[in-house]
Amino acid sequence: MLTDSATLAIVDDHPIVLEGLQRLLSNVKGITISGCFTTGTAFMSFLKENKVDVLLLDITLPDVNGIDLCKEVKSLSPDTHVLALSNHAERSMILQMIQHGATGYLLKNISSEELIACIREALSGMITFSKGAREIMARPSVTELKGIPQLTRREKEILHLISDGKTTPDIAAQLNLSPLTVETHRKNLIQKFQVKNMAALIKIAAQQGLI
Amino acid sequence: MLTDSATLAIVDDHPIVLEGLQRLLSNVKGITISGCFTTGTAFMSFLKENKVDVLLLDITLPDVNGIDLCKEVKSLSPDTHVLALSNHAERSMILQMIQHGATGYLLKNISSEELIACIREALSGMITFSKGAREIMARPSVTELKGIPQLTRREKEILHLISDGKTTPDIAAQLNLSPLTVETHRKNLIQKFQVKNMAALIKIAAQQGLI
DNA sequence: TTATTTCTACCTGTTTTCAGGTATTTTTGC
């Protein structure tokens, strides 16, 4: 039994989703659900004692964020295949998860057949994506093409203040800087994001969860 | 049977959620699931032929937005109790749904017991919220205190263009308007949102999902 | 058919932002 049935665990803070996944997967040959968890910490302590072949992982959890959890899982148990299961339909998010060791990325609007197929693919050691996720990967949007620019501490700080409606003189006064310095940071931000003005930048930053 | 068992329909584009809800509610006394739909239009055509006592409605659907659908449902069938079921944990969203006729608002991290209790409450004609939703309602955040201002079609259009980095002259040219007119809309937007400038406005708009 | 909202357009003047640089001093990482 151990040889031909894979163990699967689910981490999701939504009982409804947990129920749905259990129902969908309970009668699938070759897959045994060994645990369902609503928090990352609960799963991690389970993982210390049990072997898990596949983990279906919701990225947005109450206690830890999915990317960090994925990293932890992979360092504790490198053979566990982590399948991110999420509503986040952003390219950057998918890339980040893969970068941190996830074996695949499934959008929550996945169909049951697709879900099972993806789990099988993951078990055989392949990277796998749901249909929706593949589509997103296929068409890098203009804003996401460059990825999220790396911002310095000061730049983030100033971006926040700008998004709160503060003007350059305001910010300079608040941070005890020359207005000219603030202007320089502003310019660098616009350059880094490759946008025309702050309005466009703040939209992207907000959508990317930066502010 | 018609007198003591309430009919319930579910609209959600996530098969997993649909499965979970069906499973959770299938054996509940007094509730009969009469239909599950993944699109708003599919449900609307069902509603024209069938009586639905309670609708569990996911706000984010592929074809129509939940607020509009809720309005449609209530105007076609005022006796249907609409329970919004969503991941949107924003006060403004909850208020908007209630304003448009919803009987309650449930966050998707709701427990099964809570879900059933809420459906029962809705059936008895009461407004109902999940625990999480009640918490959000309890603490109005600073930005959300004023609610989302009602924007006109033109204002939304111009707000979008601004958030794409377009300047007033750009927008005027694109919409065949006087730049002065665009400026007026701009001013009205800033007044409606009670902010100092567009940077602050766009942050709020993005966070509220307006852009 | 009113009344109200929305859309349109105008005016004046000030403030802020943006584009195009250059350049020194701190930090930080190796």
Add this chain to the structure above:
DNA sequence: GCAAAAATACCTGAAAACAGGTAGAAATAA
């Protein structure tokens, strides 16, 4: 300790945004 990155600061001029109005036409709702 040295190189690279980050933070600081400066300059000029043009373009855009904002503040504070007013006001007529058009569309919508009551």
